[in-house]
Amino acid sequence: MDATQLLKGVLDVAVLAVVHDEDGYGYDVVRRLRAAGLNEVGDASVYGTLRRLYSAGALTSYVVPSEEGPHRKYYGITPQGRTMLAEQRKTWADFARTMDRLLEGVAS
Amino acid sequence: MNAPTLPAEITAFAAAVRAALADLPPEEVEELTEGLEADLAEAYAEDLARELPDPDGYAAELRRAAGLPSPERRSDPLRRTAEDLRSRLRDLNLSLRSSPAMDAVLDFLVSLRPAWWLVRGWAAYQVVGVLFGVTGDLMPGSLVLWVLLGVMVAGSVVVGLRGWPAWMRGLIVAGNAFAVIVTLSVLSQVPTRADLDAAWFESSTAEMPYVGDAGGLMTTDGRQVTNIFAYDATGAPVSGVQLFDQDGRPLTTSAPGGDGCLVEFGPDDADACKVPGAWVPAVLETGATAWNVYPMRMVESTLDDPTQPVAGAEPQDRPAPYLKVPALMSAVEDAPKAGKKSEKNR
Numbered sequence: 001m002d003a004t005q006l007l008k009g010v011l012d013v014a015v016l017a018v019v020h021d022e023d024g025y026g027y028d029v030v031r032r033l034r035a036a037g038l039n040e041v042g043d044a045s046v047y048g049t050l051r052r053l054y055s056a057g058a059l060t061s062y063v064v065p066s067e068e069g070p071h072r073k074y075y076g077i078t079p080q081g082r083t084m085l086a087e088q089r090k091t092w093a094d095f096a097r098t099m100d101r102l103l104e105g106v107a108s
Numbered sequence: 109m110n111a112p113t114l115p116a117e118i119t120a121f122a123a124a125v126r127a128a129l130a131d132l133p134p135e136e137v138e139e140l141t142e143g144l145e146a147d148l149a150e151a152y153a154e155d156l157a158r159e160l161p162d163p164d165g166y167a168a169e170l171r172r173a174a175g176l177p178s179p180e181r182r183s184d185p186l187r188r189t190a191e192d193l194r195s196r197l198r199d200l201n202l203s204l205r206s207s208p209a210m211d212a213v214l215d216f217l218v219s220l221r222p223a224w225w226l227v228r229g230w231a232a233y234q235v236v237g238v239l240f241g242v243t244g245d246l247m248p249g250s251l252v253l254w255v256l257l258g259v260m261v262a263g264s265v266v267v268g269l270r271g272w273p274a275w276m277r278g279l280i281v282a283g284n285a286f287a288v289i290v291t292l293s294v295l296s297q298v299p300t301r302a303d304l305d306a307a308w309f310e311s312s313t314a315e316m317p318y319v320g321d322a323g324g325l326m327t328t329d330g331r332q333v334t335n336i337f338a339y340d341a342t343g344a345p346v347s348g349v350q351l352f353d354q355d356g357r358p359l360t361t362s363a364p365g366g367d368g369c370l371v372e373f374g375p376d377d378a379d380a381c382k383v384p385g386a387w388v389p390a391v392l393e394t395g396a397t398a399w400n401v402y403p404m405r406m407v408e409s410t411l412d413d414p415t416q417p418v419a420g421a422e423p424q425d426r427p428a429p430y431l432k433v434p435a436l437m438s439a440v441e442d443a444p445k446a447g448k449k450s451e452k453n454r
Contacts, residue, residue, distance in 0.1 A: 011173070025143060025146075025147070026143050026144075026146075026147040027146070027147035027148075027150045027151055030147075030151075042169055043147065043148075043151065043166075044166045044167075044169035044170040044173065045169050045170075045172075045173040046173070047140070047144070047147070047170055047173070047174075048140070048169065048170040048171065048172065048173025048174035048175075048176075049173045049174070051139055051140050051170075051173075051174040052173065052174045052175045054139075055174075055175075063142075066146075071143070071146070072143060072146055073142050073143040
């Protein structure tokens with residue numbers, strides 16, 4: 001099964017979870033997702049998702065000036081984002097449990 | 109990320125991504141791609157072997173993840189109309205090509221595209237040629253204009269050969285429509301054979317060279333009178349005759365500055381002139397010049413400026429048609445009497 005297909009459905013909650021831990025800029029979020037094991041995640045998908053979550057009010061953003069290179073745009077989670085994260089975490093947990101049960105049944 | 113400057117390929121990549129998003133509002137593009145260079149540079153620095161992806165694909169992924177419409181499905185009404193038109197044309201093309209004959213015809217028309225590029229370059233030359241003061245000439249009349257035509261045609265071919273982004277294609281379609289209009293309007297001004305004949309007739313019968321303030325054109329049997337030879341009652345030629353009409357206006361055959369032919373090639377070749385000449389007016393005692401004194405003399409001139417006498421050339425008498433003409437009856441009757449009288453007186 002292609003993990004990138006699965007990833008599409010859960011990228012929102014994955015990004016929300018990463019930003020919930022700590023504010024981050026675009027590539028920083030990508031790196032943390034990959035470090036967490038989501039190796040297939042694409043840069044542009046993450047940047048687009050950050051932008052969409054920001055538009056939806058789940059994230060805030062602020063620019064951090066840098067003397068060494070281009071400025072960085074950091075994203076942080078909003079109360080609305082936290083609510084969204086909680087809901088989606090529950091949805092995922094229910095879904096994962098269902099799938100686990102289904103697939104374990106096949107194995108036994 | 110320590111490098112203060114970005115690798116050129118990253119800058120170029122980011123620019124290409126922004127170009128692929130150019131149909132979105134500028135603020136949206138800015139929001140989507142802000143920090144793109146920094147992120148890319150960091151990824152690049154971490155893994156130097158990493159290759160930059162296709163910018164269009166990257167832009168499409170950004171767009172999709174951000175939940176933004178893809179460029180095919182735009183809400184902008186103008187773009188929707190263009191899209192609609194394009195899909196209709198596509199459908200039309202498909203339905204026409206379902207017939208093998210029509211398919212062949214369309215393929216043939218498509219194969220004519222390079223010819224259209226040439227015509228389009230020529231149309232562009234016609235438009236730009238106006239800046240050089242050229243209007244109505246189908247082909248260049250000087251080296252500079254030939255070069256201009258060449259540049260325009262080359263440009264048109266380049267436009268035709270290369271692939272262009274959608275907005276540019278729109279411009280090209282508009283330009284093509286303009287080129288068609290220019291081509292048709294220029295060609296409609298090209299005189300036909302009938303126009304040329306009419307113009308020739310008009311100019312050949314126009315009262316151009318011999319008419320001025322001094323008088324009108326004189327003709328006999330439709331042929332122009334260019335000089336007048338007078339003979340007295342005894343039939344001998346007379347020179348220095350001043351002619352006037354019934355209202356006392358000078359009878360002139362040549363406007364001041366008129367020109368003619370001093371030496372013709374021969375009687376069979378009356379239209380061709382070997383040596384042109386300028387008519388020479390007489391000078392009155394008042395000091396005025398008179399153009400109604402006959403036979404008028406002529407002085408040699410040049411083809412370049414036929415009304416201007418050649419420096420140092422002397423006015424010449426024109427050959428009279430007759431050395432002598434029959435005398436008048438009255439003069440013949442008088443002559444013997446006068447002779448008898450003189451004999452008697454002797």
